[in-house]
Amino acid sequence: MLDILIKQAIVPDRGIFDIAIKEGRIIRIERDIKEEARHTIRADGKIAIPSFANMHTHISMSLLRGIGSDLTLMDWLQKVIWVLEAEFVSPEFVRDGALLGIAESIMSGTTLLMDMYFFEEAVAQVALSAGIRVGLGFGILDFPTKVASGPEEYLKRAEEFIKTFKGEELVFPVLCPHAPYTCSPTTLLKVKELAEREGVLIHTHVAETKSEVEGVKEKYGKTPVKHLESLGFVSDRVLMAHMVWLDEEEKAIVKERGAKVLHCPESNLKLASGIAPVWEYISMGIHVCLGTDGPASNDNLDMLEEMSLMAKLQKGYSLSAKAMDARTALKIATENGFLACGIKAGKIEEGYEADLILIDTQKPHLQPLYDPVAQIVYSAKSSDIDTVICRGKVIMERRELKTIDMEELLHIAKKWREKITGFMREKNMLYF
Numbered sequence: 001m002l003d004i005l006i007k008q009a010i011v012p013d014r015g016i017f018d019i020a021i022k023e024g025r026i027i028r029i030e031r032d033i034k035e036e037a038r039h040t041i042r043a044d045g046k047i048a049i050p051s052f053a054n055m056h057t058h059i060s061m062s063l064l065r066g067i068g069s070d071l072t073l074m075d076w077l078q079k080v081i082w083v084l085e086a087e088f089v090s091p092e093f094v095r096d097g098a099l100l101g102i103a104e105s106i107m108s109g110t111t112l113l114m115d116m117y118f119f120e121e122a123v124a125q126v127a128l129s130a131g132i133r134v135g136l137g138f139g140i141l142d143f144p145t146k147v148a149s150g151p152e153e154y155l156k157r158a159e160e161f162i163k164t165f166k167g168e169e170l171v172f173p174v175l176c177p178h179a180p181y182t183c184s185p186t187t188l189l190k191v192k193e194l195a196e197r198e199g200v201l202i203h204t205h206v207a208e209t210k211s212e213v214e215g216v217k218e219k220y221g222k223t224p225v226k227h228l229e230s231l232g233f234v235s236d237r238v239l240m241a242h243m244v245w246l247d248e249e250e251k252a253i254v255k256e257r258g259a260k261v262l263h264c265p266e267s268n269l270k271l272a273s274g275i276a277p278v279w280e281y282i283s284m285g286i287h288v289c290l291g292t293d294g295p296a297s298n299d300n301l302d303m304l305e306e307m308s309l310m311a312k313l314q315k316g317y318s319l320s321a322k323a324m325d326a327r328t329a330l331k332i333a334t335e336n337g338f339l340a341c342g343i344k345a346g347k348i349e350e351g352y353e354a355d356l357i358l359i360d361t362q363k364p365h366l367q368p369l370y371d372p373v374a375q376i377v378y379s380a381k382s383s384d385i386d387t388v389i390c391r392g393k394v395i396m397e398r399r400e401l402k403t404i405d406m407e408e409l410l411h412i413a414k415k416w417r418e419k420i421t422g423f424m425r426e427k428n429m430l431y432f
Ligand SMILES: CSC[C@H]1O[C@@H](n2cnc3c(O)ncnc32)[C@H](O)[C@@H]1O
Pocket: 058, 073, 077, 081, 082, 085, 116, 117, 118, 138, 139, 140, 141, 178, 205, 208, 267, 293, 294, 297
């Protein structure tokens, strides 16, 4: 007996097929599958594509969405976000923010999140009950916060987190040193050593702004990637978010070492950081994945929108319509993310894990339908996503979340809005 049988889906570049899912995997893709299934989904007029892998986010920052708009990164962090995080970040804040952010992620077709924040046990708990995959790392900084007194304690928390979650199926631990401007060489070397010992990925921010590059150069005599390379930090286990400002030598280092780039175009635009030359990275053979960054600097977790923006930005920036075609954009937003995490998903193919979405094309803006991939990248909206399946489990069907209570969510968001605006009013931070 099959677990799920999807009937008559449009499989891009193949045709109309039935998709059979069993024990978390796609086991058959055929014109007409007759086998019985516990759950049959009619997918007439719906396109089946892999679900998205949001490879860089701070999901619980959904509770800070809409605050601190129209600032550059360092003003945004120092004048607003770090002040609010110092007051509010707690296991409860992280859990509630994760619930809101994970609901939004599922509703926009994402089944894998790579998250960096504090109290990630709370994110793990929400992800497990929501049925979504998450790579989680307890953020590591050099300066004290109410979360930890300094790098030693952050590292200890990160190590404990790895020990707790290693071997879980939906949750996998990673190490998250924040950035070369907030972590000393000693901290970065300890992270590298721990990552090698535990066999986990490292997820960090690198070369996000011009001022970061200037600051790191002033402090260490080298630009960020060269600085990291001089520490022996750059390797194929490192996922580097942003990577907007790299010189030619740095691009060659990334390629040579096999480090991955986590591109976050919308956050880079909103924080006025710049545009990463992703078309160059791709032509060099660098592995590029896509992320939204946190929902407070984007200001959403919509990977469809992110993918569309990425493709159009690269064309506009390079003045070449070939800089990023729709199929490459879709691959970066799906397959490349799963691959970077060692997960065999991201393709609608037999033997692949069943992480997929169905997109309803019976909408004026998706008709007439000629080229499903191009029309998903350039015309679709996340509200067209009808069904989401993660590891062979249906977590949204006909836009109804199966694992999260929507009413509870709205109540939680309201509760935090009141608390946070109250604090901002008291501290004269309220500007809206
Ligand atoms: C160490 S936990 C994560 C830490 O990162 C902050 N953050 C959120 N977005 C960004 C960004 O784009 N660049 C750098 N740092 C960012 C977040 O507020 C947490 O403090």
